[in-house]
Amino acid sequence: MTRQDIIKLVNDVFTEQFELEPEKLTQEKNLFEDLGLDSLDIVDLMVELHKTFGVALRQNEKIRRVHTLGDVYDFLEHYAAEHPEQIHEPEK
């Protein structure tokens, strides 16, 4: 899975489940201050990312360091590189 695949899938979650405008979804955007999520919304986000990528994020300590949308992409990119067998491949 490439970084571009990850960015597309993560952005699809934000546009479809959180109804955020695609143009708002840039790497530097802070999930809390810029996109308006709070700690409870992050739980919903993790559930949706779990459905999309097959990764149980809540058990992962590194997820606590995620603040920006770019951090989400980086986290999933590293996870996909380290555990390729656990990540769902995107539908072509």
Place this chain on the structure above:
Amino acid sequence: MPPSTQNKSTNQKSSVQPRNSLAISIPIYLWMGLWTALMFLLEALPFLVGLCLPPKPRGAIMRRLALFWGMATIHLAVWPWIRIHRIGAAIVPGPAIYVFNHRSAFDAFLAATLAKDLVQGVNGWPMRLPLLGFAARQAGYLDITCMTHEEIQMRAKECLSQGISMVFFPEGHRSGDAPLQPFRSGAFRLARDLGVPLQPIVITGNERIPDLHFRMATGRIRIDVLPAIPPEEQANFTNAFTLKQHVRKLMLEHNA
């Protein structure tokens, strides 16, 4: 909301705001102090009786006293300096969750305009005030700063099942005359999960009554009740986040 619209909205509000000053604050606080003393005298006996009762009837008495005190404050203790009027949709009957924008320390009293048996979700410091904090705890008010969402949901479920409504200020803290702050999802999640109507309420005119330094001003406060969102309409939203963003947009359209 584009920044240009935000600025315009804020400027419009600022231009009609009176100045806060000591000269205005002193008579208002003196008058409020007199009313508060009178309310203490009137409510002392039922308060003491309430303390001797089991938690459920004690809570009911404390909430009645809080409502009575709130109504006296907004209709008598600040009159004629501050006039308050409610407009808009009807208050939804039965237990519901009400969400208010939050500009000033006076907002907690304004919940009394609903004239309903209710519990407020409170942000820490008021619960630590001597006597008032104690009375609020006895009434079942929730200090949401030291509770998990699961604990709040359990308490909310108990309250709503007994016909007690809930009031939340989803901005989390006072904004003064700044634009409407981002919302927290808790109240919206409760409404969806517990299947109760959610009614947004916009307070305007209270930006400086009092200001963030507790200096008073005279003025009119308008409480605009927006139509309630029933559970079946809430279910059309993907999650609590989209529901809260929808309500925030509605409030902004009403000059919150």
